[in-house]
Amino acid sequence: MSQNPPEMELQPADLFLNRELSLLEFxxxxxxxxxxxxxxxxxxxxxxxxxxxxxxxxxEIRVAGLQQMVELNPNQRLPDGIMPQEMLGAISVRAHALVDEQYRVFNDVIVPELEKERVRFLRRSEWTQEQDSWLRKYFSDELLPVLSPMGLDPAHPFPRILNKSLNFIVSLSGKDAFGRNTAFAVVQAPRALPRLIQIPKDVAGTGPHDFVFLSSVIHAYVDDLFPGMEASGCYQFRVTRNSDLLVDEEEAEDLIAALEGELSQRQWGDTVRLEVAHNCPEQMSQYLMDVLQLTPADVYSVNGPVNLMRLMAIPDMVDRPDLKYPTFTPRIPKALAGGDIFSVVRERDVLLQHPYDSFMPVVEFLRQAARDPKVLAIKQTLYRTGAKSLVVDALIEAARAGKEVTVVIELRARFDEADNIDLAEKMQDVGAHVVYGVVGYKTHAKMCLVVRREETGLRHYAHLGTGNYHPRTARMYTDYGLFTADAAMCKDVHAVFLQLTSLGKVSKLKYLLQSPFTLSKGMHAKIEREAENAKKGKPASIIAKMNGLVEPEIIQSLYKASQAGVQIDLIVRGMCALRPGVKGLSENIRVRSIVGRFLEHQRVLYFQNGEEPEVYLSSADWMERNLFRRVEIAFPVLDKKIRERIIDQLQSYLADTAQSWFLHADGVYKRAEKPEGKGVQIKLLEESQS
Known part of the structure; x- marks a missing residue:
């Protein structure tokens, strides 16, 4: 790709925002x-x-990766030209400020407002005598039998600390049973223990929703763990470790065995961060730093529970619909309600927009394929499905019914490796053909192909998506799914499946763009076509919606298109390394991020293309890993009505002022102005099918 004009004399830091800081901004x-x-x-x-x-x-991933980079190649620079040591320092400053703000919001905003609604987190100083008695019995019956305090001395070294587990450092006075002075001890809280304990309403002084943190209960009765000694201090702490898996796929003879070996060690990776109670004495914090081999920049002092994520259980434990979003029921498109999906898709393409449209038609598509005697084969990619999946159940039913079922399972989907290994073994047990993708390339494409024998011969039906085949996340993530029986499109899908299973070269595809082969080239060509149109005085515009935009060459192409006069709107949820609004470089580019009830997950690409607009849906973000180190697809929307509806939806995103944040050239996002009350919300699509 050609570089920026020499006269601009822009350095890497002028062209690209740092991706790690961009994630912190998100x-x-x-x-x-x-x-x-x-x-x-x-x-x-x-x-x-x-x-x-x-x-x-x-x-676990980003900071750990930077630390590894420093250890292995300290002179290697990041894409924006910054040294990784400098970036770790910048991350530390911003992350500390972010953590401080998290706990300020928790203590000064969320907790007081919950108390007004009679949802309380009771401190030890607030316990009534009856509550104290109930909690002491709870400690004796439920906690004491499973806690194993560890006094620290030469025969009892500092224990291995599980990644992100709850632990306590305890200072002790007095002599132990052997007449020795023991200064410190560590108490580890097993993950089987609940982090929030709800006090029964019949205990005197207890409201309808009163909770006590596990850490508070252990603090209150920690002396019981050290008979004859006094616990002069007890402070919670948590360690974060490097959680990336290192598997040499070229050398591994059995990928499942290699991954299982790495998974067993994931909880014990290199230490990356220490969170410790804000009132922990400096001497004890320093002791933890020393034994964990961390620096002060890696230590985060927190005023509250060390793992706020544990509070995610509260909404399910508190029956207060008035404090939650209204119940949302996804709809079933009329065309797919209670009928033969094959006959509908044979007539026209059908688009699903999740979560507004239910994911169940996708499950029903597979169920009908499993039970239809005319169906001969089903081919499916699976990246994330969940431990218990209706999609997997349908595939197992199809295999047991004698269908030829081929499943491409990506074993290396981060944090889902164990589930996917279990899934692979289940599918193999029922006779399905299971492949694990391509060595060195994660299979991230979302495709399903059904082969059916009909009067006119074999016919293919495909489902292509922007998101995972995961019914639960389909209720929380925005994604598109397209059913099609278009012969050429299905032929392309079949060719990609053949490549994944046979490892042969893929034939030339008519419609699909596929990484790592044609997707990047195709995007560059379409961006450059818009630039040429703008130079000729023709209308030229691009709207692209995705999760991340960091690939340098794509960003360079967008800069050149902006300089040519192309109007570019980018809707990027998370990381964005492009600098919008820079004079002479990106004046025609606007970047916004949408943060609302649902996780914005679909990838949509619109190119004005003169009078013949193009819309592509994709599984890929504009990131190096998606374009060059994964198997991804982008597929065009051929149906004019569906294409127009998607364009209307993109325009709704651009009109939103209630959930939008605008990126400025300095890398800071500022919330959109709300000119009318609460602002303009993103509208839902009309009924998917008439």
């Missing part, structure tokens, strides 16, 4: 939702939990 936007008074209170608590969970993964 987390800040999620956290802001917990302060938004237009969001129901228990939903605001969920956003606070999500921000905490996102930050955990950020440290």
């Amino acid at each position: 987390n800040r936007r999620v956290l802001e939702q917990s302060k938004d008074e237009t969001v129901p209170l228990l939903e605001r608590l969920k956003f606070l939990c999500i921000a905490s969970s996102n930050l955990d993964e950020f440290f």
Whole structure:
């Protein structure tokens, strides 16, 4: 690709925003939702939990990766030209500020407002005598038998600390049973223990929704763990570890065995972060830093539970519909309600927009295929499905019914590896053909193909999507799914499946763009076509919606298109390394992020293309990994009415002022202005099918 004009003399840092800091910016936007008074209170608590969970993964993967980079190649620079050591310092500053804000929101905003609604987290100083008695009995009956305190001395070294587990460092005074002085001990809380304990309403002084943190109960009765000694201090702490799996696929003879070996060690990776109670004495914090081999920059002092994600259980434990989003019931498109899906799709393409449209038609498509004697074969990619999946059940039913079932399972889907290994073994047990994708390339494409014998011969039916075949996340993530029987489109899908199973070269595809082969080239060609149209004075515009935009060459193409006069609107939920609004570089580019009730997940690409607009749906973000290190697809929307509806939906995103954040050239997002009350919300699509 050609570079920026020499006269601009732009350095890498002028061209690209840092992706790690961009992720922290996204987390800040999620956290802001917990302060938004237009969001129901228990939903605001969920956003606070999500921000905490996102930050955990950020440290487990992103920060851990930077630390590894420093260890292995300290002179290697990041794409924006920054040294990884400098980036770790910048991350530390921003992450500390973000954590401080998380706990400020928890203590000063969420907790007081929950108390007004009689949902309380009781501190030890607030317990009534009756509550204290009930909790002491609970400690004796439910906690004491499973806790194993570990005094620290030369014969009892500091224990291995499980990734993200709840632990306590305890200072002791007095002599132990052997007459020795033991200064410190560690208490580890097993993950089987609940982190929130609800006090029964019949205990005197207890309200309808009173909770006590497990950490508070252990603090209160920690002396019982050390008979004859006194616990002069007890402070919770949590360690975050590197959770990326390192498997040499080229050398592994059995990928499942190699992954299982790595999974057993995931909880014990290198230490990355230490969270410790804000009142922990400096001497004890320093001791933890030393034994965990961390620096002060890696230590986060928190005023509250060390794992806010545990509060995600509260909305399910509190029966207060008035404090939650209204119940949402996905609809079934009329065309697919209670009929033969094959006959409908044979007549025309059908689009599903999740979560507004139910995912059940996809399950029913597979169920009908499993039970239809005319169906000969089913081919399916699976990336994330969940431990118990209706999709998997339908595939198993099909295999047992004698259908030729081929499943491409991506074993390396991060944090779903164990579930996918179990899924692969289940599918093999019923006689399905199971392949694990391509060595060195994750299979991230979302495809299903059904082969059916009909009067005119064999016919193919396909479902192509932007999101996973996961019924639960389909209720929370926005995604598109397209049913089609278009012969050429299905032929392309079949060719990709053949490539994944046989490892032969794929034939030239008519409609699909596939990474790592044609997707990047196709996107560049379409961006450059818009630039040429703009130079000729023709209308030229691009709207692209995705989860992440960091691939340098794509960003360069967008800059060139902007300089040519192309109007570009980018809707990027998370990481975005492009700098919008830079004079002479990206003045015609606007970037916004949508943060609302549902996780914005679909990838949609619109190119004005003169008088013949094109819309592609895709499984791929514009990131190096998606374009060059994964098997992905982008597929065109051929049906004019469906295409127009998707374009209308994109325009709704661009009109939103209630959930939008605009990216500025300095990498900071600012919330959209709300000119009329609560602002303009994204409208739902009309009924999917008439």
